Amino acid sequence: MENLLDRVREIASRPSSKNEKLSEICTLLRCKIPHYDWVGFYIVKGNELVLGPFDGEPTEHVKIHFGEGICGQAAERKETFIVQDVSKETNYLSCSLKVKSEIVVPIFKDGKIVGELDIDSHTLSPFKSEDKEFLENVCSIASSLF
Numbered sequence: 001m002e003n004l005l006d007r008v009r010e011i012a013s014r015p016s017s018k019n020e021k022l023s024e025i026c027t028l029l030r031c032k033i034p035h036y037d038w039v040g041f042y043i044v045k046g047n048e049l050v051l052g053p054f055d056g057e058p059t060e061h062v063k064i065h066f067g068e069g070i071c072g073q074a075a076e077r078k079e080t081f082i083v084q085d086v087s088k089e090t091n092y093l094s095c096s097l098k099v100k101s102e103i104v105v106p107i108f109k110d111g112k113i114v115g116e117l118d119i120d121s122h123t124l125s126p127f128k129s130e131d132k133e134f135l136e137n138v139c140s141i142a143s144s145l146f
Contacts, residue, residue: 001134004032008141018145023053025142029119030055035126038095041107041142042071042116049075049116056120059095069093071118074104078113080132084125098122103131107139107146114146 011024026039040054042064049071051062061069066076069092074081081104086092099120107115117139121127 001130005137008138012141012144019053021145022142026053026055035121035123036119037122038120040118042118044075044114057096061093061095064093070102071104071116074106074116075113078106080105080136082127082132084127095120100124101126103127103135105135105139107143109143109146
């Protein structure tokens with residue numbers, strides 16, 4: 001995964017726009033990691049998460065309040081959330097019947113949450129500690145774009 005982190009760093013350092021860079025990171029992660037079936041960034045606006053660039057099927061969840069669903073909980077608590085089986089969650093916003101698991105990683109800048117990286121998988125229990133560490137590093141790099 002270190003090779004992918006180098007690619008993320010390279011994308012983040014390009015002279016293109018923030019949204020172009022975030023979109024390219026989404027596509028890279030979705031194409032290179034088989035169990036990442038939907039990859040997207042949410043941007044913090046007040047106490048809401050607003051959908052930014054993503055790669056995967058369209059979602060109706062373009063605005064999520066803090067505390068709502070997995071993304072909203074991760075924003076409210078300011079911590080990475082891993083849900084290995086979304087069917088067991090009571091506070092889950094379903095994007096697709098295909099989604100079986102989800103990981104959400106907050107993005108911080110100057111100690112404040114500015115966004116999140118959200119990844120859905122069509123596989124049960126695919127996320128390992130390596131995914132968490134890798135995606136937290138991706139978010140650390142992506143924070144320079146906010």
